[in-house]
Amino acid sequence: MKTLFDKIWDAHVVATVQDGPTQLYIDRHLCHEVTSPQAFAGLRARGLKVFRPERTTLTADHNIPTMGQDKPISDRISRFQVDTLAKNAEEFGLTYYGLNNPMNGIVHVIGPENGYTQPGMTIVCGDSHTSTHGAFGAIAFGIGTSEVEMVLASQCILQTRPKTMRINFEGKLNEHVSAKDMALYMISQLTTGGATGYFVEYAGEAVRNLTMEQRMTLCNLSIEMGARGGLVAPDETTFNYIKGREFAPKGEQWDKAMAYWKTLKTDEGATFDKEVTFDVSQIKPMITYGTNPGMGMPIDGTIPQLEDIDEAGKISFEKSLNYMGFAPGEKLEGKQIDYVFLGSCTNGRIEDFRLFTEYVKGKKKADNVTAWLVPGSWKVRKQIEEEGLDKILEEAGFALRQPGCSACLAMNDDKIPAGKYAVSTSNRNFEGRQGPGARTILAGPLVAAAAAVNGKITEP
């Protein structure tokens, strides 16, 4: 009896190092401009080629502007980094989706939307949110640049087998509660390091009822509680999503794939190193109040008191609230905010834009709010336009930007100014994450929409 994780892991073991890690074969490798240049330089220094070039795909997403992408990138160092990716693609014979390519977008958005991401695969990328792809029943995890070099050189990676955890979400979701709220609730319960050393399988009625995009949001945030990855057993929802996508198997290959994919589930009676169950009827729309994603609470909640925090954590807790400009015991409902960011690999897909648009339809953006709406890819943006959502957004006072990681990580032009409050659908509220001194409140697309219209934190 095996867990889903065990089945996929075992099917990819090339060798086991004595008293050491496992040599794992990697099916799909995704690369972006920020964490790859040193890996390519390493290959060059060793005189190596890319071992299996057809298994690596490149896109530019982190270090790019989200306006005026038809013009050269104005920041000289950023332009050089993106140009370096293009050069590396050419030199090593790799597929690259650069700016203005209709296939370009955030690496964890374009993988699934083009059918690169499939059940049973091992998928890596030099980016911690690679966990997103676990939504398809894949072992997907983020790696460092030395590991990127390993994969380029050998299509393999050395990893220690993680422990397994199953998180069951039982029951039916309340109205206005999305996968983002499930994830923020889960992390607030388990803490930001609570799943370190584990690979998570998400299960239960509420997970089965999620769409693929919602599952991606949930798996995306696995790393925010320390888990390298999280996965969901593939089912009809998964198969229907994949079918017909550009790089999905076709014809006879599809039938073969389906026969295999249907075996990808945890056997009855298989055991996990840890098992946790949440009753989703307890989950309300969530926000964060601190500087790690584990510092979350319901919108109508109250920030903990100092005496509720354990001794070793008190310095960090006070530092965190001091940074955010909040006080212990404070309520945040009704608090005025300055920025709203809809986008990122967490919530930058079409369903996120539908949710946001549905809420703001017929309403107006608050005057005190600057809103950045950043589709996760050109395909998402095209879909938004085809569905006419852009018109509704425009009438409500919102404009769409061009695809990219944007304000999620403050390495491109989209930075939240110091001291300003941003309600963000992204994944990290770390100090300075969205810009030096920026104060991030993480939330789902609906809460972000309500904040954009009301100019403050409110129930959607």
Add this chain to the structure above:
Amino acid sequence: MEKFQTITSTYVPLPIENVDTDQIIPARFLKATTREGFGDNLFADWRYDKEGNPKADFVLNNPIYSGQVLVAGKNFGSGSSREHAAWAIGGYGFKVVVSSFFADIFRNNALNNGILPVVVSDAFLSELFASSDKNPKATVTVNLEEQTIVNNETGNSESFEINAYKKACLLKGLDDIDFLLSNKDKIEAFEQQRAYAY
């Protein structure tokens, strides 16, 4: 990679929990295409003010504290997979990071750069913070061969875990790519015999 040798050194205490990789090296410094120079921006937003002047209250700017060992609060290195965090720590001159808990990706990245993450108990960690509070010139000795760390101020020691393969890599200064390349025939054999090939 440089071979790892036993270190006796003063240490820099950072008693903050959940130090994420965005604090270790903020994203705006990730634009470089080489591995060098990140040490100057280690903990940039805690270390410098808006004008780039050192903030007196941050430990790296306090000349009393120095050394090749960083001692930090629980769950060090959470968040982003950026290896630039390990390059920044190594570039600054740290060879060892001590904490009671490390995030997984950071730990791998550190090891791949010859930096040793040493996991100690909460009690041992608290004692290290107390020792450097009392005597900023307190030292630790980290012996990888024996897998021990000693607080030389109190004489207390602990042993730490590391897998035998990684230990050998650090002691010999070898990296994983050398190993993987020597295993190419196994990789090709695997590709031939897999049950379901993508």
